[in-house]
Amino acid sequence: MSSQNTARPRAVFLDIDGTYADHGLAPEAHVEAVRGARRRGHLVFVCTGRPLSMVPDHILAAGFDGVITGAGARVDMNGEVLKDSRFSPETAALIVDTLDAHDVAYILEAPEALHGRTGVDERLRRVLTPVFAGRSRHDGLLSTDVDPVEDILRPVRYSDDLRGASFAKISCFDSPVPLGRLMDVIGPEAGLIPSSLSALGESAGEIFMAGTHKAVGIRVVQERLGLERADIVAIGDSANDIEMLEYAGVGIAVEGGHPSVLAVADQVTPGPAGNGVALALAGLGLLD
Incomplete structure (x- = not known):
């Protein structure tokens, strides 16, 4: 120290x-x-x-x-x-294909925008709204009320095809299978950490670039x-x-x-x- x-x-x-x-x-x-x-x-x-x-x-x-x-x-x-x-185009496409094949709700994170599949916003609202229902509020200097779900969804651009998106990280929610099982398919170019929303358990997590x-x-x-x-x-x-x-x-x-x-x-x-x-x-x- x-x-x-x-x-x-x-x-x-x-x-x-x-x-x-x-x-x-x-x-x-x-x-x-x-x-x-x-x-x-x-x-x-x-x-x-x-x-x-x-x-x-x-x-x-x-x-x-x-x-x-x-x-x-x-x-x-x-x-x-x-x-x-950011992820290489090849790894990015593999991640998107793997998450889609297992019906994972996810958001691709880039500096200029978030990218999500058309309709994922409604699925995320259903999953995330109960998590934030008991949030505390502050009479702060900068904001008196921020809806955390809309805070997440505000920058999202929606598309039916995300295989060409450029991104650095992925936030996953509502996965029907533990996300750890999918990492063997995605390979060593990516790693997985638990979601900061611990209430979501193994159904959520963040996929990041290895290293x-x-x-x-x-x-x-x-x-x-x-x-x-x-x-x-x-x-x-x-x-x-x-x-x-x-x-x-x-x-x-x-x-x-x-x-x-x-x-x-x-x-x-x-x-x-x-x-x-x-x-x-x-x-x-x-x-x-």
Whole structure:
């Protein structure tokens, strides 16, 4: 773990869902924490599994120094695209064919848009609406009410033929068979992690490019800015945050997060309802 000396600037990388925001709602304390850390000369980045097309303006409005999306597949900073990797056309077509053959509801994730089969929106509404029914609400600075299902579906473009789509990651829902069984068909070019929506169990998950994870995106930023690894702070809660927390000088997990994330964390902080990001940054001496 790195020292908490605040004489030098730190670079903070924040997961969105379950960390910075609760189902699309960022509490005011988190917004002010981002702004306060940047006023002190620290750098703050979004580092999310969401594709860029699924990161709404009300999240980014707090002001960030850059955005890592697609769980490390894409890196944007100061209007420049530093990284944009996607599945090869051959692997992309194989994934689409395999998911279609097993009647999986899925969304293909690209920086410019999400892609879904015609009619998948209604299927996803049936599956996801009960999951979000008991969500908490925040009287936040940036948004007072966000429908998380529509937040997911808003950027989706629908088509009857997705074999030609270019994408970096796939979110799968409502699979009739455990998704792990399909990975042998898809092959070593792809990996599978559990969905952040744990209530969906083995019927849901995220398929990603093998070797791509959030720490890969962080390293791109680190090399561009000449950062010391010891000065990197990362906060997250889900399975796709494991490598990020392991790589950071200070890795902070959210209470109640994925057990593997908690196992690699240096510290633990509350979730968005408890203003955990703000508490963590204050504890590190990064705020006013």
